[in-house]
Amino acid sequence: MRIVQYGLGSIGCGIARHILGLPGYRLVGAIDIDPQKIGRDIGEVLGFERRLGAFVSGDASVLKKAKAEFVLHSTASHLKTIRPQLIDSIKSGCSVISTCEELVYPYDGNRKITEEIDRLAKRKGVAVLGIGVNPGFVMDALPLILTSVCQDVKNVKVTRIVDASRRRLPLQKKIGAGISVSEFEEGVSAGTIGHVGLRESARMIADALGWKLDGIAEDIEPVVARKGVQTQFLKVGEGMVAGIKQTVRCMVDGEEVILLELQMRVDAEDPHDSVSIDGNPPVDTIIRGGIHGDSATVAVVINAIPRVLASKPGLITVRDLPALSCTRNLRRRG
């Protein structure tokens, strides 16, 4: 299958590298806005010795030229930003899997865009899916499947504590590591600090469980370093920001039913993901060490390809698909 990688940031490059190791898939082009990458061989941009004979384009015209059948998309978190990119991809007859956080469950606002995308995808006979680890797995798909063993559910609580010290620089910046608390507050107001996706996860859980929410309350606060931390990229002094604590709370009839808490910090001592379902029976789950955000996002995008190919056309979510699993060995067997 002829694939174009749309976006060659950290995640996009990870996806492209992984695709190159899999039989049955062929990377026939890539798209990026970085002038340093445009025009170069994709193999070179990915840091391989080997040239691919396929190049980085600055615009979507490559989709038709390269006869692309599928777009793997990883450029931005907000649906408004990626709307024209999705439209170009769909109009070229490509199904799309995107890591755009808002696309994972785009039904909290964005109604006009989602209807447009859905209509266009149906007309062109392609499917469009947003997926990732958070949102897309840890805080929504995983808790939901855990509720399948419950006769009823009173409350869903997910906590994700990420050790950001070993993650890439853009992530360390996104959580404000190293800056002051007042700079952090300014970043939150400006929208440069904070993670997108908790609202989407909460909405997916609520819809799947049939809960009509009173509302979604979101909170972002800095985690202040109690002692100095040095990462590969930056230094955090005592009293400066070590990371972020972001929560979403949802109520039904005045009772809290969903609490999603994300901590990403360079001083995390016990990184893990936990999913607690207060139900009958209760389900109390811990993923020790947590699921690695970057490599797992690459994985889940690739693993979703066969399901998207087999899906009905239109804008779909993980709720519409048979549960995913790792497909690497399947591909190996052709």
Next chain:
Amino acid sequence: MRIVQYGLGSIGCGIARHILGLPGYRLVGAIDIDPQKIGRDIGEVLGFERRLGAFVSGDASVLKKAKAEFVLHSTASHLKTIRPQLIDSIKSGCSVISTCEELVYPYDGNRKITEEIDRLAKRKGVAVLGIGVNPGFVMDALPLILTSVCQDVKNVKVTRIVDASRRRLPLQKKIGAGISVSEFEEGVSAGTIGHVGLRESARMIADALGWKLDGIAEDIEPVVARKGVQTQFLKVGEGMVAGIKQTVRCMVDGEEVILLELQMRVDAEDPHDSVSIDGNPPVDTIIRGGIHGDSATVAVVINAIPRVLASKPGLITVRDLPALSCTRNLRRRG
């Protein structure tokens, strides 16, 4: 929807009780072989004050008489035993969800029966699903969805340690609690001791991950009590059997790729389920306390109903369905 409960053992009664609390579903009959139950009002058999005006029948003729649309089935672990019951249900035009362990993934042998069931279900336009907690969730569906965040998977290991001291008597008997080691060995040979389902889970994992297994090696051994244990139902002396340790190991090209271990014992000190995926990234999951076998089996059967109603006809497995979640609130909202 008009439902008949096929089998009024412990799980079957649990399913029937739960159905009665849900809007949109109506229990119009039940089938059981127990002469003590046949002819009595279902409400009475379930231990309710209230009569339902629907009765326990000794045979499947009630399906047509009561105009049943759906059968919830919970009678036995082996496909051969339940084959005529499934055929009667399908011929009456009912879709079926069954807790029959072998039906959860009936592709390890049983080819003739599965083809017969599939063909008949397709002809009658109904779907037939086997589901449960083990097999059906802890050792197959859950590990598989956890592999969806892996770029590749080397090995899947699941351990389930169940505190059998708080479970029902038939389960305590099935694991040999209280008998001698030699009686245990006789029970294993006679097929009265041991849990059905590990092979099915292993086969489901292997098929989903594209692993061609060298074979499936199964082992059952007694766990001997180091000190006396008293349960609600029986007494286990020191040196007698406290429970069972059952494993399935699978190899691909001489390397172990799947290890499923089930311990059910009346002296379990740290009951839990653990799922470890050795992959990139690794996923190391613990469900503290474990998932309660009986109440969760009731739950997963009920929660599968909407998915089965929306499914294509034929013999299906959880691999064919969009991931399940708890549906109780959905039903409440009608």
